[in-house]
Amino acid sequence: MKRRLFVLTVVAALPVAALLVPMAANAVPAAGGGPKAASTCAAVPVSAPQGTEVEKVTAVANAGGTISFPSAPPLPDHPPLAGVPAWCDITVTVTHPGAADKVTIKVSLPRDKEVWNGRFQATGGSAYLAGELLYPLVAGVKGGYATAATDAGVGADPLDPSSWADNPQLVKNFASRSMHDLAVVGKSVTKNFYSKAQFWSYWNGCSTGGRQGYSEAQNYPADFNGILAKAPAIDWTRFAVGTAWSQAVFNEYEVKPSPCELEAFNTAAVKACDTLDGVRDGIVDVPQNCEWDARELVGAEVVCDGRTITVTKAVADAVTRIWAGPKSYPGPNKGASLAFLATPGKPFFVADAWAKFFVTRNPGYDLSKINFKTFDKLYAASVEQYDAVIGTDDADLWKFAASGGKLLTWHGQSDQLIPTDATVRYRERVNKIFGGNRTVDHFYRLFLVPGVDHCGTSGPTISDTDALAALTKWVERGTEPKTLPAAGTSPTGVSVSHPVCSYPDVARWTGKGSVTAAANYRCVRA
Ligand SMILES: [Ca+2]
Numbered sequence: 001m002k003r004r005l006f007v008l009t010v011v012a013a014l015p016v017a018a019l020l021v022p023m024a025a026n027a028v029p030a031a032g033g034g035p036k037a038a039s040t041c042a043a044v045p046v047s048a049p050q051g052t053e054v055e056k057v058t059a060v061a062n063a064g065g066t067i068s069f070p071s072a073p074p075l076p077d078h079p080p081l082a083g084v085p086a087w088c089d090i091t092v093t094v095t096h097p098g099a100a101d102k103v104t105i106k107v108s109l110p111r112d113k114e115v116w117n118g119r120f121q122a123t124g125g126s127a128y129l130a131g132e133l134l135y136p137l138v139a140g141v142k143g144g145y146a147t148a149a150t151d152a153g154v155g156a157d158p159l160d161p162s163s164w165a166d167n168p169q170l171v172k173n174f175a176s177r178s179m180h181d182l183a184v185v186g187k188s189v190t191k192n193f194y195s196k197a198q199f200w201s202y203w204n205g206c207s208t209g210g211r212q213g214y215s216e217a218q219n220y221p222a223d224f225n226g227i228l229a230k231a232p233a234i235d236w237t238r239f240a241v242g243t244a245w246s247q248a249v250f251n252e253y254e255v256k257p258s259p260c261e262l263e264a265f266n267t268a269a270v271k272a273c274d275t276l277d278g279v280r281d282g283i284v285d286v287p288q289n290c291e292w293d294a295r296e297l298v299g300a301e302v303v304c305d306g307r308t309i310t311v312t313k314a315v316a317d318a319v320t321r322i323w324a325g326p327k328s329y330p331g332p333n334k335g336a337s338l339a340f341l342a343t344p345g346k347p348f349f350v351a352d353a354w355a356k357f358f359v360t361r362n363p364g365y366d367l368s369k370i371n372f373k374t375f376d377k378l379y380a381a382s383v384e385q386y387d388a389v390i391g392t393d394d395a396d397l398w399k400f401a402a403s404g405g406k407l408l409t410w411h412g413q414s415d416q417l418i419p420t421d422a423t424v425r426y427r428e429r430v431n432k433i434f435g436g437n438r439t440v441d442h443f444y445r446l447f448l449v450p451g452v453d454h455c456g457t458s459g460p461t462i463s464d465t466d467a468l469a470a471l472t473k474w475v476e477r478g479t480e481p482k483t484l485p486a487a488g489t490s491p492t493g494v495s496v497s498h499p500v501c502s503y504p505d506v507a508r509w510t511g512k513g514s515v516t517a518a519a520n521y522r523c524v525r526a
Helices: 002-019 135-142 168-194 208-219 236-242 245-253 259-277 313-324 349-359 372-390 398-402 420-434 464-477
Strands: 053-062 065-067 081-084 087-095 103-110 119-123 146-150 200-206 226-230 301-304 307-310 406-412 444-449 483-489 495-501 505-509 521-525
Touching: 081 135, 087 135, 087 168, 103 135, 103 168, 119 135, 119 168, 135 146, 146 168, 168 200, 168 208, 168 372, 200 208, 200 464, 208 226, 208 406, 226 464, 236 349, 236 372, 236 420, 245 313, 245 372, 259 301, 259 313, 259 505, 349 372, 398 420, 406 420, 406 464, 420 444, 444 495, 464 483, 495 521
Parallel strands: 119 146, 119 200, 200 226, 226 406, 406 444
Antiparallel strands: 053 087, 065 081, 087 103, 103 146, 301 307, 483 495, 495 505, 505 521
């Protein structure tokens, strides 16, 4: 009993950590060699977009070496980074006249120009956080990047947006403006620090950071040469209510299944569909094609916390509805943990804060009490009030494509927080505008990663090193990424290594040779 409770506590703590994945940025090796005279670490002249005023610029020199990071809950702890070169932090405070805001933009730059890899990288945030101002910057510096992040003027609490939700200027910062400021200011600092006018610029973010990357492609298409936007929280106004769908389902079906009982449905679905892809590894490579019916579990006995539960038809029907999602937003894939978006009486924290502080502006609003009717009302209100502000669902990427930008996205097929099909749906809308995959693939590549959860905290994932290397080759040498390598441990403990194919293809084992050798896979249409 105690052990079980411990496990559930850890699982319950995961949604926060999962949304707050550090965006480590150490990837492409520096072009230069040995130590050279360090650049002077001092304030530099800074340009900002029209409507943004620079208030203050400060510089702090750092010696490098092994860098430790203080614990800053609820963000996950970061391990120390060794071998960090000496760097300079240039912090720029900006404001938007009339907004009475104070936005911090921090740029961390390797002091030695020869250590700098000639690239600027802006990093994104998580949940209601616009960016982390320490770890990702140092990780980027270690990789040779001039690396930047912003707090958007909304503070540093990823869980609680109540202090800024009712301020339209700060919402605008969080939604779109701060990323453009970050791009313009960050590139200006980089240019003046190294006295170099031309260099490559990249975005790197997951979850909220992924949405921020799409916001840049949609709203400021010339800001970045390459955008790495992982598990993106795009179509935000639907995401932030659609992820509360399970609460309405539980109330309508009058059921309160435990996380353990709900996971029994995933276990059964994965078991039934595992070998559709030819490899028994606890991963269904295309869960969208898994036709296992939740009603097959009706009458089955599940042991949870030492108690035997007989699965009822009402619970099975509820699970079917949760997987299906509401009318206009997808549900999570079969195999994605339901402990996060589907705990009876405990709404997903992003949706909870969104409903309370943004849509209803009623901190007492109880999202756990919704039914189908009130869900529809809340959903419509979210879209109506905020789609133009933070929707990030504009599929017309013509300007981004015309500017030569490259957008690379991967999304785990077992994402338990942002349904994978939300990204697929957006991609299909882009395809429709541009006439299909063949055209879109020249500027936008999507990779659906089998068995991987939100931002790749578990499962055989694609590393940032590999994703950034592929994006860099695409941007700087014109090599379109057709596959990306994924490696890690499957949910059943199997060591997995396989390529991931560019959407809509999937990697299929040829049936011969090792299942962990990329050469034994072919990209086929799912
Ligand atoms: Ca399999």
